[in-house]
Amino acid sequence: MSKEIKIAIIEDDENLRFLVAHRLSGEGYQVIECGNGEEAEALILNEQPDIVLLDWMLPGKQGSEICTSLREKGFEKIIIMMTAKAQDVDKIDAYQFGVSDYVTKPFNMDVLVALLENKVNFIVSSNKTDVNKFGDMEHIPNIHSLVKDGKKIELTILENRILLYFLQNVNKVIKREELMMVVWGYNSDVNTRTLDMHIVRLRKKIEDNPDTPHYLQTVRGIGYRFVAE
Template identity: 70%
Template sequence: MSKEIKILVVEDDDNLRFLVGQRLKSEGYRVSEANEGNKGLEMINTDKPDIVLLDWMLPGKEGSVVCEEARKAGFEGLVIMLTAKAQDVDKIDAYNFGASDYVTKPFNMDVLVAMLDSKVKFLLNTDRSEIHKFSNMEHHPNIHTLIRDGKKIELTILENRILLYFLRNPGKVISRDDLMQEVWGYNSDVNTRTLDMHIVRLRKKIEINPDNPQLLQTVRGVGYKFNGH
């Protein structure tokens, strides 16, 4: 795999930025660093990195603003937000300012590297990107999009993760705990109400009648089950 991939790390915690930078260099990535938002935005615009690891809370300009302004200036690379709390992930979706994905802190370096490697594969197009067909829809997880009867429906980062997990486990009863672990991560501090709210939103996008769901069904007292195909 070609590792001529440029990654910009924008993080104000010097220690974390150093550790992430060293690890990514050892994996063969070309790494540049910024420790605050204005500098980060300037480097995105001048260096055109392939991937930006962008801290949510930054001095100068916060991560959401950096991402939004970079997108407005035409930046098309991947932007992965680093957030301290799972709650921030809801904000990332609510603002919808163009983040591609997120990682919650504290994260495991191996997990971060594995995630980047899979993103890079997609960037380099060495594997056919994953597409799932079900009912009258196609799910394109890499671009957070659902195509239904030829129309594009945008999914939030979380809806995208939830749907992908169900599509990879069709017909299987999935507990709420497993789903939350998968979608929000291991240090998750979200509650089941938040999960249920995302399920309701997702149903509005995939079900013919969201009040009587045929695809994404509730299994009382346990969780959910997806009846694809």
Template identity: 70%
Template sequence: MNKKDITIAVIEDDENLRFLISHRLKTEEYEVIQSGNGLEGEKLILKRKPDIVLLDWMLPGKEGIEVCQSLRDAEFENVIIMITAKSQDVDKIDAYSLGVTDYITKPFNMDVLVAMIENKVRYFIPKGNTDVYNFGDTEHHPYIHSLVRAGKKIELTILENRILLHFLQNKGRDVTREELMEVVWGYSSNVNTRTLDMHVVRLRKKIETNPDKPHFLQTVRGLGYKFIEDEVVKEND
């Protein structure tokens, strides 16, 4: 996908920082839209549907995390990167559950921000692929972040979608936690194995008949996970 086809929203009330970020992203040939207010930024995002949102935690009008939650409630599924100050005490586990894709902490190097965005573009931005994956009696439609089982649609979060897609593309292979974290989150120094395991638990509730004794998404002790389909499996959870 050409960078010119990717729109990034910069929602940041610090005018100088917003200018610097926007200028650098335009230099990188991304299309940039921007706002310095939470309420106005939310309306702009819902209207323009940018591929990536850079969202400051503290905003006038409406705080960033509230904007994020409202966007997810409105079924906005694209990447949201939260910008936080180093001094802010942020409960990142809860924020991930509310729909934050990743974090970057002020002050940050612009090269690091660009690298993070390029990683999100590589792993998260749809590339026109409409493949459907099947396991058991379930269909996975990654391009709409959904499962279909018995004619019913089951919504997946962005992260659940990415985790499941990686497993379905690597059936029967041991996948380490480190590999999965890199594939799902890309460049990030903030994600830990606890966060990953939390998302796996939630994914199991959507794909397994009995999440406490998973058939498909098996734990490989001391290593990570393995997706096993249509075979007799040993319980190793």
């Protein structure tokens, strides 16, 4: 299955690019690579990879510029941004640049492979977009969107990850630490206040009354629970 998946690695650090390419080739993926921002765009448009691993900082052209340009030219495949700091993720508005997801450097190679496998399962399992329903809302994770009362509400990458995890674990109490690990990853240097801030923003988008939330409930001293009824 994965042997039919082509992944583009756009990274100017030659050592890291080699390590990622070697590991992904070993996992059975077809790999193409490039270390220059200017050349990357042409390579991606010509080769049409299923997944693009795109560095945030590149010589010639920044990752955000490449992503924006690719989307404008009709490239609709998955683009995963590789960024140096967890805080930078707040700057990567998914709907602004068209980023599908992100991974924070330095990353654990097993974590990267797991992230890619998750994306591959999505590609293989359906050509249609997955939709999660709760209340009178629909969450469409692949395009970072929520449809409420017929209106489309854009979610940031982090809000999208948080909501998706809750919808995969409905009615379970999720500890703050677990949620932070899922959302920001192994090298997270964010604190619980940052998480709580994103929860507040997400509540404003999904709750009729964010001050007394129906769906995204706080479990005092532990974390949160998502009630879908």
